[in-house]
Every structure is written in structure tokens, then in C-alpha cells.
Amino acid sequence: MILACKNISKSFGTDQILNNVSFHVNDREKAAIVGVNGAGKSTLFKIIMGELSADEGEIIFSKGSTVGYLSQHQELSSDNSIYDEILTVKKDIIELDNTIHQLESEMKNASGNELERLLAGYTRLTHEFELKNGYAYKSEVVGVLKGLGFTEEEFGKPVTALSGGQKTRVALGKLLLSTPDLILLDEPTNHLDMESIAWLETFLLNYKGAVVVIAHDRYFLDRVVTKVIEIENTKATSYDGNYSAFAEKKAFLRDAMLKHYLNQQKEIKHQEEVIAKLRSFNREKSIKRAESREKMLDKIERIDKPITQESHMSIRLEPHVTSGNDVLSIIGLSKSFDSLNLFKQINFEIKRGERVAIIGNNGTGKTTILKIINQLIPADEGEIKLGAKVKIGYYDQEHQVLNQDKTLFDELQDTYPDMDNTEIRNVLAAFLFTNDDVFKRIKDISGGERGRVSLAKLMLSEANFLILDEPTNHLDITSKEILENAINNYTGTVLYVSHDRYFINKTATRILDLTGCNLINYIGNYDYYLEKKPEMERIKLAEAASSPFSSAAASLNTPDVQNSESKLDWKQQKEEQAKLRKRQNDLKKTEDEINKLETRNEEIDALLTREEIFTNVSKLLELNNEKKDIEKRLEELLILWEELAE
Incomplete structure (x- = not known):
């Protein structure tokens, strides 16, 4: 423990x-x-x-x-660069490395007892350096920085910026x-x-x-x-x-506790009715029996009513008018900001009843696509077509659709003037705003609370095409689950951007992955996307000559996967095969060199234990330097091997 x-x-x-x-x-x-x-x-x-x-x-x-x-x-707060700031964690290894170099210099000119003392210190410190993974600490730092999403170009950026x-x-x-x-x-x-x-x-x-x-x-x-x-x-x-196991057990326990509570309430009500009946007889024996039952009833340990979903947000989304089957068509959409190309000539369409998630790394342009569809920013080129009877409801993660100076009550009343005060209060109460909370100004509430106000407006909009930008941000897990149920029961169409993989897995019927300035379409949820992503990355889809909907956003379902190779022309296939063979050869050569260096490293370790070696300063330094070179080269080869193996 x-x-x-x-x-x-x-x-x-x-x-x-x-x-x-x-x-x-x-x-x-x-x-x-x-x-x-x-x-x-x-x-x-x-x-x-x-x-x-x-x-x-x-x-x-x-x-x-x-x-x-x-x-x-x-x-x-630091004046260091990102790389140098991270490197401060390895301060002890860096100091150890400097001390080892200092000892190497001193041993060159030492002799006798002084040399033996330095040699003993050198052996101890190099062993400690190796135990602390000193030979690989720089690659470890680089690996963590890259893993957390920093590019090498950003390593020199000051922390203050x-x-x-x-x-x-x-x-x-x-x-x-x-x-x-x-x-x-x-x-x-x-x-x-x-x-x-x-x-x-x-x-x-x-x-x-x-x-x-x-x-x-x-x-x-x-x-x-x-x-x-x-x-x-x-x-x-x-x-x-894990979390899914917890959720399942919690639901089971909640149902069991609720059943236990309801059974006890039923028994208490029954006993109270019996007591009242006995007292109504107004006889000495019946009153005594009633008093006896009252004492027994008082001794019962009352079960508190379990908390149920009703004490959290209540969301019901329902379109007022059914749209046509074709909800949205995007043809040749491109957008750049100065020299930054977000996406180029992307194409996709959405049918009624679909729940489509757009995913991708930060800065790829996911929110920009939603804003273009909502005419908040212009596209550089491309065409956007909405289908018949399509009415959009937009949820903006920045909540710009809200008037910051209005109260929550006024925001809903001004948007939906036909609603009376009681109706507005009931809607806000469903989103956990009660009593004087409804008179708070939007600028004075938290990001999560603004999100709930935006969801309340969305619920009232009766839209048949919901466009949502990070709808689960700032929601707790219970509220996310309620939103998931609302979207899954929604009979309209949904297009959304989200980083919440569990939410995507529960709600999406299709995923559009925005990568490399293009969209790749996966017909399934997030688990399906993870399963098929490596396959799609290996298959280079050719630009389609006939339909604009089959190129950048070509679907990944079984027939498409089987036919996608045929879309590559003969020359492209040969090039891909040549690249694959070269990569396999490079991988084999890298593995051979790694094995060779590992073997030599073990030989040096064995040599360093011999008395004729560790008492010979020049030979000791020579072998230690060779070992350092080997460790450095092994770092480079292991990184190269990972890249080739992918």
C-alpha cells in the first residue's frame, strides 16, 4: 500500500x-x-x-x-525554453555526467593512490549513471515532449510565451x-x-x-x-x-437500493394504515396493539431515497419538422489562414438520421468547418448545400450565440418570446438553474454553466439538424451520459466535433477524420475507427475522376476497402511496393546493427570486470568511451527502428 x-x-x-x-x-x-x-x-x-x-x-x-x-x-513561471525547462528534471543526471567528465580529465594526470581513489569514484559514478538511464535521458525527454504534442520546432519556445x-x-x-x-x-x-x-x-x-x-x-x-x-x-x-465496470456495478446497486427503498416505503405505509385502523377501533386491546406496532415502526432504520438521474440535467431533443433525406452536401471546400492550409477540396454529404463526428488533431480545422457551414466565416472555395426543410441548431463551444450581458432568464425569453415565465423557469430547472440562479448574468457564470444554457436553447430550438462544437466540454460524467442518451434518441441529424472518445463511441454512426488537409470517412463508431485506421493509412486512395464524393472522403466499409486498391493505378502500386521493400530492408539492417552493438556492449561489460582492465587507466577510458558511443548509437537506432516498424 x-x-x-x-x-x-x-x-x-x-x-x-x-x-x-x-x-x-x-x-x-x-x-x-x-x-x-x-x-x-x-x-x-x-x-x-x-x-x-x-x-x-x-x-x-x-x-x-x-x-x-x-x-x-x-x-x-520560467525564462527557460520548453526543452530546457523539461531538462531541469534531469538535473542530477546532468551533474553526474559533468562529474564523470571531470574525473576522466583528472585521471589522465594522476598516479598511485590518487589514481586509485579517482578510479574507484569513477567506477561508482559510471555505474550510478547507467542505473539512472543516463545514456538515454535526452531521448527520453524528446520522447515525452513529442508524446505530449510538442514539435521539435517548438522545443526552443520560451515558457513565458x-x-x-x-x-x-x-x-x-x-x-x-x-x-x-x-x-x-x-x-x-x-x-x-x-x-x-x-x-x-x-x-x-x-x-x-x-x-x-x-x-x-x-x-x-x-x-x-x-x-x-x-x-x-x-x-x-x-x-x-475500469470505468465501464464501475458504471455497470453502480447502475445495478442503484436499482437494488431503489427497489429496497420502495419495498420499505410500501411496508411503512402498510404499517401506518394498520396502526390507524387499530386506533380507530378505540378499544383498549386494539390501542395497545397499535402502540406496539408504532414502537416497532420507530425502530426501523429508514433507508434514504437513492439519488436517481432525475436529480441531474433533463434533456429532450426533438425536431419540429422532418427534413428531406439529403441534409448536407459539401463539395470542394477549402480554407487557409495566411500560409496555414487547413483543408483543401474536401467533400462529404450527410443523410437524415446520421450522427457524424469530425475528429482530428488540434488546429486541423474541425471547428472551422462547422463555422463555415453556419456562415460565421467564409470558405476560400467550395459549395455548401442544405437539403429541403433543414433547420440548423448550433452549439458553439465559445458560446458566442449567447449575449453576455443578459440574464439566463432574459436570454431564453428574448429568443422564445411565446414562452411564459413558468415554462422558462421549468426549462432552466431541467438544466440545474433554480431560484435566483436564473437572474445571473451570462458573463458572471462559469464555462460549464454557459454550456448548459446553450444546450437549453438548443433543446427549445426544435431544429432537425444539430451542429455541435465540443458539446461535452465542462460537463461532468453524469451530464455527459444524459446528453448521450438525448442524442441517441434524437430523430433528426447530428454533426459534431469532439475530443471525447467515449462520447463519440456511444453516439457516432460515422466518423470523418480530418488529417493531412483531407477527410477520411469511417462508417462506424470510435472503436471501429481505431480498428480500421491502420488499414486506411496503408491504403492510399487515388483521386476519383467521376464523383467528388468518393475522393477525399471515401468511405471505409467492406466493399470500399476491397476495391480501394484498384483505385491506385499501376505505377502508384509499383512505387508503393518499392517503398515497402526498401522499408523492410532498412528495418532488417537496423535490427542487425542493434544486435551487433548489443553484443559488443555485453563484451565491454565483461571486460570491465577484469583486473587487468580496470587497473589500466588508458584501456578503461578507451572502453568507457566506446561504450558511450555504442549507447548513443543504440538510442538513434531504436528511434529509427520504431519509425520503420510503424
């Missing part, structure tokens, strides 16, 4: 946040802390790290363990490279694109220490964690398994 929380309680004024919260985390265990917004998850992390004091209870760490913590917001999200990524990189025994991560995926999240998942899965994470990314939790600790109504409950 590396961490134990025992009976942690915390209040802020009259608000009880945590009450007798207890759980433990074992060595190398990967655990998640989940709960609705405001449940006290981040507060618990701050108590664990000593940033807040608990009212009651204690935090226990295993003896000698090290702990690293990434909070949601980073105030990283970074956005809040980029600073969080730098802080995350420093934390991962410091390799503490226990890592606490508060929403680590918030500022990462899909590729970086996938990299982080793999890193944490292979991490030798323990990890406790707060995250709303359920796909991430499914892949990484083996325990879920839920904070609900100030209490903590632990569940073994």
Missing part, C-alpha cells in the same frame, strides 16, 4: 464536502476518483498533498515514497519524467489532443509507480484504471475494475 486516506472530512462554512472518506491505493495500482462537479475531488487531492488541511482524518503514505502532483491550473494549456503540458512532462512512486493527476487530458491522450494512456499503463487520476474522459479511464473511487454525497465508495 502506498497511500491510505482514513476518515477524511472537510467543510467550507456550512457546506460539508467530504465526510469520513476512506480508501487506499496499492503499489503500481492505477485508480480514478470520479464524481459530479463540486463533489470534492480536487479538494481531496489538495488535502492529500497538504495544500489544504482536513477537518478530521489522516493521510498516510508508505515510508520513503515520493509523490508528484499535477493540478488543473499551472502557474509555470506559452498558453495555459501548453504550460500544463510542460508541467505534466516534468512530472512524468521525475518518476515519483505515486502520481496524482487532476484532469490531465484537458489540454491534449487524441494522439497525445493515447500516448499518455500507454505511458501510464507501463508506469512502474502508482497513479491516481481525476478525469471526465471515460475512454481514458477505461484504458488506464483498475479501480474507481466515487465521491457521492460527501462519501467515498471503491469499485474494482
Whole structure:
């Protein structure tokens, strides 16, 4: 066991946040802390790290363990470049390397006892350097930076010039490279694109220490964690398994508790009716019997009514008019900003009833496509056709569709003047705005609350074509699940941009991957996309001569996959085959060189144990220098091998 929380309680004024919260985390265990917004998850992390004091209870760490913590917001202040700032984590290795070089210089001119002393120190330090992975620390730093989405061109960028999200990524990189025994991560995926999240998942899965994470990314939790600790109504409950296992167990327990509660309520009502009847007889024996039953009823331990979905957001989306079968056609759409080409000649169409997700890395132009469709920005070229009776409802992640100076009540009333006050209040209550909350100004509420107001307007719009830009941002997990159900039950058409892979997996019937300035179409959900993506990356689709809808956005279904090779002309196929053969030859040569160098490295290790070698300064230095060269070359070859193997 590396961490134990025992009976942690915390209040802020009259608000009880945590009450007798207890759980433990074992060595190398990967655990998640989940709960609705405001449940006290981040507060618990701050108590664990000593940033807040608990009212009651204690935090226990295993003896000698090290702990690293990434909070949601980073105030990283440094004049270093990104690369140099990350490198500060390896300060001890760098100092060790400098000391070893200093000893090498001193040994050249030393003799006798002095030489023996230096030699002993040199042997000890080089061994320590190797144990700390000193020969590979630079490639380790580069690997983490690239994994977190930084390009080599950005390595020299000063930290002071970074956005809040980029600073969080730098802080995350420093934390991962410091390799503490226990890592606490508060929403680590918030500022990462899909590729970086996938990299982080793999890193944490292979991490030798323990990890406790707060995250709303359920796909991430499914892949990484083996325990879920839920904070609900100030209490903590632990569940073994990933997020999906937790959700299934929680639903089962909730149903069982609700059934138990309803049965008890039925029994209580029955007993009260019997007591009332006995008293109505107004006889000594019947009154005594009634009193006896009352005493028994008073001793019953009452079950609290379980919290159900009704206490969270209530969303019902329904179109007022049914659109035609052809909802949207995009032909030859291109957009650039100065020298940045986002996409070129993209084509796709959407039919009634489809739920289409646009995915891709940050900055590829996903939101731009939605804005062009909504005529918020112009396209450089291309044609956009809406089908018959199509009425768009737009959800903007920046919430520019909201008037910042209006109250929540006025925003809805001015948009839908036919609604009376009670109807408006009922709609806002469905989105968790009650009492005086409805008179708050939009500029004074949080991003998550603005998102809920935008969803309320969307629900009232009765649109038959919903265009959503990151609809799950700032929503807690329960609210995401309610939105998923609303979209899945919606009889209209949906086009959306999202980084939430679990949400995409649950709702999408088709995925458009915006990559390399083009769209690739996958007819399925996110799991299907992951399964077919390597296949699509191997198959180079030719530009279609006949239909504009079969080129950049060619579909990946079974017939298309089978026929896609035929779309490549003979010359292209030969070129691809030649490239493949060259890559296979390069891969073989790289593997051979790696094996040869590994063998020589083992020979040097054996030689260094011989007395005639480690007492011979010149031979010792020669072999150590050869070993360094081998380690450096092995780093380069391993990186090359990974690139070729992909």
C-alpha cells in the first residue's frame, strides 16, 4: 500500500464536502476518483498533498515514497525554453555526467593512490549513471515532449510565451519524467489532443509507480484504471475494475437500493394504515396493539431515497419538422489562414438520421468547418448545400450565440418570446438553474454553466439538424451520459466535433477524420475507427475522376476497402511496393546493427570486470568511451527502428 486516506472530512462554512472518506491505493495500482462537479475531488487531492488541511482524518503514505502532483491550473513561471525547462528534471543526471567528465580529465594526470581513489569514484559514478538511464535521458525527454504534442520546432519556445494549456503540458512532462512512486493527476487530458491522450494512456499503463487520476474522459479511464473511487454525497465508495465496470456495478446497486427503498416505503405505509385502523377501533386491546406496532415502526432504520438521474440535467431533443433525406452536401471546400492550409477540396454529404463526428488533431480545422457551414466565416472555395426543410441548431463551444450581458432568464425569453415565465423557469430547472440562479448574468457564470444554457436553447430550438462544437466540454460524467442518451434518441441529424472518445463511441454512426488537409470517412463508431485506421493509412486512395464524393472522403466499409486498391493505378502500386521493400530492408539492417552493438556492449561489460582492465587507466577510458558511443548509437537506432516498424 502506498497511500491510505482514513476518515477524511472537510467543510467550507456550512457546506460539508467530504465526510469520513476512506480508501487506499496499492503499489503500481492505477485508480480514478470520479464524481459530479463540486463533489470534492480536487479538494481531496489538495488535502492529500497538504495544500489544504482536513477537518478530521489522516493521510498516510508508505515510508520513503515520493509523490508528484499535477493540478488543473499551472502557474509555470520560467525564462527557460520548453526543452530546457523539461531538462531541469534531469538535473542530477546532468551533474553526474559533468562529474564523470571531470574525473576522466583528472585521471589522465594522476598516479598511485590518487589514481586509485579517482578510479574507484569513477567506477561508482559510471555505474550510478547507467542505473539512472543516463545514456538515454535526452531521448527520453524528446520522447515525452513529442508524446505530449510538442514539435521539435517548438522545443526552443520560451515558457513565458506559452498558453495555459501548453504550460500544463510542460508541467505534466516534468512530472512524468521525475518518476515519483505515486502520481496524482487532476484532469490531465484537458489540454491534449487524441494522439497525445493515447500516448499518455500507454505511458501510464507501463508506469512502474502508482497513479491516481481525476478525469471526465471515460475512454481514458477505461484504458488506464483498475479501480474507481466515487465521491457521492460527501462519501467515498471503491469499485474494482475500469470505468465501464464501475458504471455497470453502480447502475445495478442503484436499482437494488431503489427497489429496497420502495419495498420499505410500501411496508411503512402498510404499517401506518394498520396502526390507524387499530386506533380507530378505540378499544383498549386494539390501542395497545397499535402502540406496539408504532414502537416497532420507530425502530426501523429508514433507508434514504437513492439519488436517481432525475436529480441531474433533463434533456429532450426533438425536431419540429422532418427534413428531406439529403441534409448536407459539401463539395470542394477549402480554407487557409495566411500560409496555414487547413483543408483543401474536401467533400462529404450527410443523410437524415446520421450522427457524424469530425475528429482530428488540434488546429486541423474541425471547428472551422462547422463555422463555415453556419456562415460565421467564409470558405476560400467550395459549395455548401442544405437539403429541403433543414433547420440548423448550433452549439458553439465559445458560446458566442449567447449575449453576455443578459440574464439566463432574459436570454431564453428574448429568443422564445411565446414562452411564459413558468415554462422558462421549468426549462432552466431541467438544466440545474433554480431560484435566483436564473437572474445571473451570462458573463458572471462559469464555462460549464454557459454550456448548459446553450444546450437549453438548443433543446427549445426544435431544429432537425444539430451542429455541435465540443458539446461535452465542462460537463461532468453524469451530464455527459444524459446528453448521450438525448442524442441517441434524437430523430433528426447530428454533426459534431469532439475530443471525447467515449462520447463519440456511444453516439457516432460515422466518423470523418480530418488529417493531412483531407477527410477520411469511417462508417462506424470510435472503436471501429481505431480498428480500421491502420488499414486506411496503408491504403492510399487515388483521386476519383467521376464523383467528388468518393475522393477525399471515401468511405471505409467492406466493399470500399476491397476495391480501394484498384483505385491506385499501376505505377502508384509499383512505387508503393518499392517503398515497402526498401522499408523492410532498412528495418532488417537496423535490427542487425542493434544486435551487433548489443553484443559488443555485453563484451565491454565483461571486460570491465577484469583486473587487468580496470587497473589500466588508458584501456578503461578507451572502453568507457566506446561504450558511450555504442549507447548513443543504440538510442538513434531504436528511434529509427520504431519509425520503420510503424
